Amino acid sequence: MNTLIIRVDGNVDIGTGHFMRCLALAQYWQKNDGEIYFVMNNPQSLEDRISLENMNLIKLEEVPASHEDALKLVDIFNELNGDWIIVDGYHFKSDYIDFIKQNDCKLLLFDDEGKLDNYSPDIILNQNLHAHNINYKSLKDYTKLLLGTDYVLLRTEFLNYLNHEKPIKDVATNILVTLGGSDKNNYSLKVLKAINNIDDDSLNVIVLLGSKNPHKQDILDFIDESKVNITLLQNIKDMPSKMEWADLAFSSGGTTVWELAFMGVPVIVGGTSHIEEVLIEGLNKNNLFKTITKLDEIDESNLTEIISEVIYDEKSRKVMSLDGKKFVDGLGCSRVYKNMIEK
Structure with a gap:
C-alpha cells in the first residue's frame, strides 16, 4: 500500500x-x-x-x-x-x-x-x-x-459527468454564485445586489457559502428583500449537481473555475485576490470565459450590465461551454x- x-x-x-x-x-x-x-x-x-x-x-x-x-x-x-x-x-x-x-x-x-x-x-x-x-x-x-x-x-463526484453534454438555453435563468469557501470580503452580496438590479422575474439564483462564511446573516437579510428568487446553500457536498443545474455561474478565480469548465457551465470570473488576477490573465489570453480582473474595483451598476449581457447572449455562452470542456477533460x-x- x-x-x-x-x-x-x-x-x-x-x-x-x-x-x-x-x-x-x-x-x-x-x-x-x-x-x-x-x-x-x-x-x-x-x-x-x-x-x-x-x-x-x-x-x-x-x-x-x-x-x-x-x-x-x-x-x-x-x-x-x-x-x-x-x-x-x-x-x-x-x-x-x-x-x-x-x-x-x-x-x-x-x-x-x-x-x-x-x-x-x-x-x-x-x-x-x-x-x-x-x-x-x-x-x-x-x-x-x-x-x-x-x-x-x-474530485471523484465530478467524474460521473465525464460524457456530460451541457444544454445551453436562450436565456440563462438559473445562476450559480460561488465565490470561495470563505469569501471574507463578502463579494457574494455584491454580486447578488447586481443580479437583483436586472428586471427579470424569471431569474433563479443559488448562492453557495462555505461553512465558515462570516457574512451569512447579511446575505439572508438581503434575500428577504430581494426581487429575485435566491436560495442560500452552505457547505455543499454535491457540487456537480448544482453546476449541472446552472445556466451561468459567477465564480471567483480559483479551483472552482476548472470544475465549471469541465461541467460545460458558462462562467463570469471575478478576481478576489492577487493570485486570481494571475489566473484570469491566463483565461484572457486563451479567450476563455467572461472575466473581471478585480472584483473590488467594479461598481454595482457596471457589474449588473456585465451579468445581464451574458444572461441574454446565448451565442457567447455556447462558446464558453464548448471551450471549457476542451480545456478540462x-x-x-x-x-x-x-x-x-x-x-
Whole structure:
C-alpha cells in the first residue's frame, strides 16, 4: 500500500481551494489502494470532510511553514514509511521545500506563480492556463514540470459527468454564485445586489457559502428583500449537481473555475485576490470565459450590465461551454498519479 502525506492548510483567510484540489488527488490515490494522511494546522470544518472520506488527519501545533513545521512533516513521513509528500500553499517557501528534499522525501509541490527563489521538488504541478508562461528558475535536473489544464484535478463526484453534454438555453435563468469557501470580503452580496438590479422575474439564483462564511446573516437579510428568487446553500457536498443545474455561474478565480469548465457551465470570473488576477490573465489570453480582473474595483451598476449581457447572449455562452470542456477533460488525476508512480 502506498502512503501519501499531504501538507495543506485551509481556513477563512486561506480559503479551501488548496485543500479541495489535494483532496481530488488523494481520492485517486485511495482508489488505487493508497493510504492518505492530511497534515494540517487548524483544519476547522475540513476535519469533517476528511473523516467523511475515510482519510487520516494529523493536526500540527507548529507555526505553519516554519522550520519546526518542516521538521515535524519529515518525522511523520519517516514514521509512516511514506511514499510521497504533497505540499500546497503560498506560505511554503524554498527553504521549507529544500529541507524536505534534503531528508530524502519524494515531494510534489503545487505552484501557481513561479515566485520561489529556487525549486527542488521531484514534481511541480501548475494546473493553470498561465503555467507555460512561467520561467521556473533554478530547477533541479530531476524535477518534472506538469503544467496546464491537462493536469486539472477533479474530485471523484465530478467524474460521473465525464460524457456530460451541457444544454445551453436562450436565456440563462438559473445562476450559480460561488465565490470561495470563505469569501471574507463578502463579494457574494455584491454580486447578488447586481443580479437583483436586472428586471427579470424569471431569474433563479443559488448562492453557495462555505461553512465558515462570516457574512451569512447579511446575505439572508438581503434575500428577504430581494426581487429575485435566491436560495442560500452552505457547505455543499454535491457540487456537480448544482453546476449541472446552472445556466451561468459567477465564480471567483480559483479551483472552482476548472470544475465549471469541465461541467460545460458558462462562467463570469471575478478576481478576489492577487493570485486570481494571475489566473484570469491566463483565461484572457486563451479567450476563455467572461472575466473581471478585480472584483473590488467594479461598481454595482457596471457589474449588473456585465451579468445581464451574458444572461441574454446565448451565442457567447455556447462558446464558453464548448471551450471549457476542451480545456478540462477530467483525466488530470490519472495523469498526475501516473507521473508520481513512475518516479
